Amino acid sequence: MESWSVSPAxxxxxxxxxxxxxxxVAEELLKEIKKAFQETSHVPDELLxxxxxxxxxxxxxxxxxxxxxxxxxxxxxSGRTLYxxxxxxxxxxxxxxxxxxxxxxxxxxxxxxxxVSLLCKHILAVxxxxxxxxxxxxxxxxxxxxxxxxxxxxxxx
Amino acid sequence: xxxxxERALGSAGPGTGPVPEVPEMSEPVLVLGPAGSGRTxxxxxxxxxxxxxxxxxxxxxxxxxxxxxxxGGGTGTDPRALQRLxxxxxxxxxxxxxxxxALSLRPPxxxxxxxxxxxxxASPGGCARLAALLLETTRPPGPxxxxxxxxxxxxxxxxxxxxxxxxxxxRRFFPAxxxxxxxxxxxxxxxxxxxxxxxxxWRLHLDPHGEGGGEGGEEEQEGEGGSDTEEExx
Numbered sequence: 001m002e003s004w005s006v007s008p009a010x011x012x013x014x015x016x017x018x019x020x021x022x023x024x025v026a027e028e029l030l031k032e033i034k035k036a037f038q039e040t041s042h043v044p045d046e047l048l049x050x051x052x053x054x055x056x057x058x059x060x061x062x063x064x065x066x067x068x069x070x071x072x073x074x075x076x077x078s079g080r081t082l083y084x085x086x087x088x089x090x091x092x093x094x095x096x097x098x099x100x101x102x103x104x105x106x107x108x109x110x111x112x113x114x115x116v117s118l119l120c121k122h123i124l125a126v127x128x129x130x131x132x133x134x135x136x137x138x139x140x141x142x143x144x145x146x147x148x149x150x151x152x153x154x155x156x157x
Numbered sequence: 158x159x160x161x162x163e164r165a166l167g168s169a170g171p172g173t174g175p176v177p178e179v180p181e182m183s184e185p186v187l188v189l190g191p192a193g194s195g196r197t198x199x200x201x202x203x204x205x206x207x208x209x210x211x212x213x214x215x216x217x218x219x220x221x222x223x224x225x226x227x228x229g230g231g232t233g234t235d236p237r238a239l240q241r242l243x244x245x246x247x248x249x250x251x252x253x254x255x256x257x258x259a260l261s262l263r264p265p266x267x268x269x270x271x272x273x274x275x276x277x278x279a280s281p282g283g284c285a286r287l288a289a290l291l292l293e294t295t296r297p298p299g300p301x302x303x304x305x306x307x308x309x310x311x312x313x314x315x316x317x318x319x320x321x322x323x324x325x326x327x328r329r330f331f332p333a334x335x336x337x338x339x340x341x342x343x344x345x346x347x348x349x350x351x352x353x354x355x356x357x358x359w360r361l362h363l364d365p366h367g368e369g370g371g372e373g374g375e376e377e378q379e380g381e382g383g384s385d386t387e388e389e390x391x
Contacts, residue, residue, distance in 0.1 A: 079298030080261060098296040099330055101289035108282030112326055146258040149293060153254040153286070 022127075026054050026118070034131035043132070055124055058106075058117060061088075062124035071129035072136040076145040083135075084148070085122040093122045094148060103152055161212060161267050161309050162186060162335055165202035166347060166359045184351065185292060185310040187273075187327055190337030195345050195363025196313040199337065200269040201225060201242075202363075203311060209237040212266035212309065216244045217256060219272040250276045250287065257294040264295045270312040273327075274319050281322040288312075288330035337363070 022030070029050050033043055052059045065071065070086040083095040085102075093104040101107070102122045110117040119127075129135045140148070190196045201222065204214035216222075222244065243265070247253040253276050260268070270276075270291065277284045295308040312331065318324050328334075338346040345363045350356040 076298075078262065080296070082293070096289050096293045098292040099289050101285060101293075103286075105282075108280065108285070112281040112285050112329075113322070142262060146261060149290065150254050150258045153251065153290075 023054075023118075029054060030127055030131050033128070037132045051128075055118060058119065058121035058124055061121040062128055064088075065121060065125035066128045066132060066134050069134060069136060071125050071134065072138050074138045074140055074145060074148065076140055076142045078142060080142070080145055082145065082148060083126045084138075085125055087122065094151070095123050095126050096149075161203040161206070162188075162199070162311065162349060163357075165199060165206040166349070166361065183307040183309055184333045185312070185331045186333040186335055186349075187331035188311060188313040188335045188337065189316050190313075190345075191316045191339065194337040194339050196315070196337060197222060197271050198363040199335070199347075200271055200311060200313055204242045204267060204269060205235070205238045207238065208235040211235075211238050211241060213241045214243070214267040214269060215260075215265040216242060216269045216271065217253065218244075218246055218270070219248060219275040221246055222271075250278070254287075254290060257290055260294045264297075264308045266306075267309045268295055268311070270310075273312045273314040274323075277319060277323060279320070281326045284323055284326045285329065288327055292330060 029047065033047050033051070036042065036044055036047060048059075048063075051063075055062070065085060065087075068086075072084045072086075073081060074084055075081045081097045083097070085093050085095060087093055087104065091104075093102055095102045100111075100119060100123055102120045104120050104122055106117075107120040107123070111120055126135075188196050188199060197218070200216065204216060205211065205225075225239070245256060247256050253270075268291070273287075276287055278287065291310055291312065295310055297307050314323070314327065333349070333351040336348045336350075338348070340346050340360060343362060344360050347359040347361065348356055349358075
């Protein structure tokens, strides 16, 4: 696999499970969190500090979302997958599997417009839930999965 | 995807040395060029260049293509390649999204989206959402699905970009980019940049109306011609 930049473009071989590219140090940290959690059901403080260092202010809210089991992996019979994250406001946000994209306003503002964050807390919560085995699972039909993907497009007309 | 474009552009010209073999990659490619630079022709050429054994391609554009390369079935175009090309014309962003949503069960081998500038939303979020949707709906299914190679995705955007946020946003989703720069004498300079690889350049004839293919696929030398960086186009 070639590795390059922090671009969120798809990379099917990503170690983190989502088809996206994270900086190598972030990938490594998530692997360590996964390993530690599998062995001890606990994430050591030094890894939590690393998480805060790499992902900044969205690290703690993302961990809260994981604690609240807010991440659902939605899968269709063909194997297509996306993630839905229940935000603190009660709104459900959709995170794509193929690239870093979330339907929340913070992704548009902090990640795309201001470029002050690598990810929003919902995408980070997806990564952490995968690492800690904390994803809820939901199987839907192909049509339902497509409806979720296109939901806000339909609303916007 | 770059493979389909590189096939359309032709092999390296004289003096460029051997092209190193690299594993087939499927990174999405953004084709950028001003009006009349031959973006549509290049996309169609990418669909047809493989001949009878080329990809099953879907070409999406906001309006109909006046002519296919080489007159659509004329000399130089394998009719079997034409049979593998489907053209569809979603007029609006909503129609395009519905087309993309319908791809998930039977995605093409090669998805070509022309006129991207006409579908982008006004905000960075809308722009990113469309780019992400392109990638998401062409993503191969996970372990439950039948394994297959990921479809190649190529989108074309007219320069200058419609808003300052467009290029920075699209760069997040399209790691490979192909910049077309008109040259004197009806030629077009083509610069294909892929992550982790040195850029490749060609100088060729691309008919802006979709007619004619990549004739004279000669590799261009560094520094030839006019503007060929995306930054110059904002």
